[in-house]
Amino acid sequence: MMPQWIRACATDDIDQEDLIRFDHGGATFAIYHSPDGAFFATAGLCTHENVHLCDGLVMGHLIECPKHNGQFDYRTGEAKRAPVCVNLRTYPVRVDGSDVYIELP
Amino acid sequence: MARRDYGLLGPDGVRAVETGLAAAEWYHTDVPRKVMKDLMQRSDQPAIRDTILLYGCMIAFAAAGIALWGTWWCVPFWLAYGVLYGSASDSRWHECGHGTAFKTPWMNNAVYEIASFMIMRNSATWRWSHARHHTDTYIVGRDPEIAIMRPPAFIKLIGSFFGIPEVIDFFPRMIRNALSGPTPEERTFVPQSEWGKVQRVAIIYTAIYAATLAAAIGMQSILPFMVIGLPRIYGAWHHVMTGVLQHGGLADNVTDHRLNSRTVYMNPISRFIYWNMNYHVEHHMFPMVPYHALPRLHEAIRHDLPAPNRSIAAAFAEMWPALRRQLAYEEFFVKRALPPTAKPYREDFHRAALGDMPTTTPDAIPAE
Numbered sequence: 283m284m285p286q287w288i289r290a291c292a293t294d295d296i297d298q299e300d301l302i303r304f305d306h307g308g309a310t311f312a313i314y315h316s317p318d319g320a321f322f323a324t325a326g327l328c329t330h331e332n333v334h335l336c337d338g339l340v341m342g343h344l345i346e347c348p349k350h351n352g353q354f355d356y357r358t359g360e361a362k363r364a365p366v367c368v369n370l371r372t373y374p375v376r377v378d379g380s381d382v383y384i385e386l387p
Numbered sequence: 388m389a390r391r392d393y394g395l396l397g398p399d400g401v402r403a404v405e406t407g408l409a410a411a412e413w414y415h416t417d418v419p420r421k422v423m424k425d426l427m428q429r430s431d432q433p434a435i436r437d438t439i440l441l442y443g444c445m446i447a448f449a450a451a452g453i454a455l456w457g458t459w460w461c462v463p464f465w466l467a468y469g470v471l472y473g474s475a476s477d478s479r480w481h482e483c484g485h486g487t488a489f490k491t492p493w494m495n496n497a498v499y500e501i502a503s504f505m506i507m508r509n510s511a512t513w514r515w516s517h518a519r520h521h522t523d524t525y526i527v528g529r530d531p532e533i534a535i536m537r538p539p540a541f542i543k544l545i546g547s548f549f550g551i552p553e554v555i556d557f558f559p560r561m562i563r564n565a566l567s568g569p570t571p572e573e574r575t576f577v578p579q580s581e582w583g584k585v586q587r588v589a590i591i592y593t594a595i596y597a598a599t600l601a602a603a604i605g606m607q608s609i610l611p612f613m614v615i616g617l618p619r620i621y622g623a624w625h626h627v628m629t630g631v632l633q634h635g636g637l638a639d640n641v642t643d644h645r646l647n648s649r650t651v652y653m654n655p656i657s658r659f660i661y662w663n664m665n666y667h668v669e670h671h672m673f674p675m676v677p678y679h680a681l682p683r684l685h686e687a688i689r690h691d692l693p694a695p696n697r698s699i700a701a702a703f704a705e706m707w708p709a710l711r712r713q714l715a716y717e718e719f720f721v722k723r724a725l726p727p728t729a730k731p732y733r734e735d736f737h738r739a740a741l742g743d744m745p746t747t748t749p750d751a752i753p754a755e
Contacts, residue, residue, distance in 0.1 A: 349521060351675060367580060
């Protein structure tokens with residue numbers, strides 16, 4: 283199946299240095315608005331345990347899981363702080379006007 | 388019901404996984420995102436202030452204790468030093484382990500390592516055990532940090548006020564970890580990538596205690612152990628006194644922290660030593676909120692929680708009779724009433740754990 287660009291939200295749906303949850307096709311994703319105005323997307327669940335990252339805290343370019351305080355760099359998905367050990371999957375994002383799209387396989 | 392098996396490799400743990408009780412989704416009070424974001428914000432300032440105060444007092448008390456060594460005047464200074472070493476280290480270990488005390492990561496890590504050593508917990512192992520405690524709080528067979536099991540072991544509990552069972556467990560475990568890494572039980576919650584770290588930490592601890600022993604032999608005095616090691620015994624009482632109130636006498640095998648955790652109002656000194664962990668329902672429900680913001684979180688969600696106990700004494704008055712009842716009736720626990728503004732407990736969801744069990748509210752504990 284070809285990758286598809288899916289509209290996830292409007293740019294002003296997410297405050298800067300924050301994130302929202304986006305569900306599509308039975309999967310859940312997290313969409314981020316960084317402090318420097320860029321948008322990013324990752325899998326919506328922490329790789330440590332199945333906790334939704336949308337309730338976590340964005341600090342700079344890090345997302346901290348609300349359950350165990352594990353951290354990822356949401357730009358690359360890299361696990362940065364225990365107890366997370368497995369990197370987070372990331373997805374390409376593009377902004378078209380006031381809409382945020384993510385590319386899903 | 389069969390007796391509980393608290394072993395992490397036992398049948399209760401297997402059953403919790405099979406029934407979905409392990410790693411379940413827990414109840415959370417609704418808090419607007421903007422309010423929660425504000426509560427979660429990190430800051431270095433409160434923890435730097437508290438850490439300077441803590442370590443400054445420890446240095447001053449230890450210096451006075453050493454200067455007055457050999458006289459009775461040293462006793463109050465050692466008692467004060469002991470509480471800061473053997474009890475405040477527990478809350479510093481806890482909060483810095485969460486990474487929420489300071490905004491700056493290296494500060495969290497530095498205080499975490501020092502506190503772990505003082506409280507006699509391998510810093511690598513216990514980071515993971517506490518993660519499990521938050522995933523499966525008081526789920527029998529899953530939570531490695533259940534302080535009071537059923538039926539309660541009162542002799543062990545009283546011994547814990549002097550750190551005795553923990554110290555007896557710690558030193559052989561430290562040697563074993565130093566020689567061969569984590570034990571089989573520890574390997575159930577410590578990822579393999581961290582096993583080497585567990586061993587390195589144990590080697591460092593062993594070296595420090597060996598150096599302390601050498602100093603004591605060289606000086607022909609226990610004074611070096613009054614500074615390192617023994618305060619974990621003579622100063623443990625405060626963290627046990629506050630720690631047993633966190634979950635003691637409440638429900639197990641449920642997924643609502645309002646049923647298995649307790650918030651207790653405490654005096655300012657105890658709150659400094661305990662770093663606000665008296666707001667324990669709040670902490671478990673929202674572990675990302677730093678200790679210094681817990682009073683504000685409490686105000687934000689108290690409408691949805693059981694009324695807090697008004698003091699340490701009031702909390703013991705609620706807990707102690709329940710523990711005594713659990714000697715005869717293992718299923719007994721205190722179920723606190725919720726205010727009318729709260730969302731009800733999910734009786735349907737917890738029926739397996741709470742269903743026909745004898746429970747009570749604090750003012751209606753059956754006579755023994």
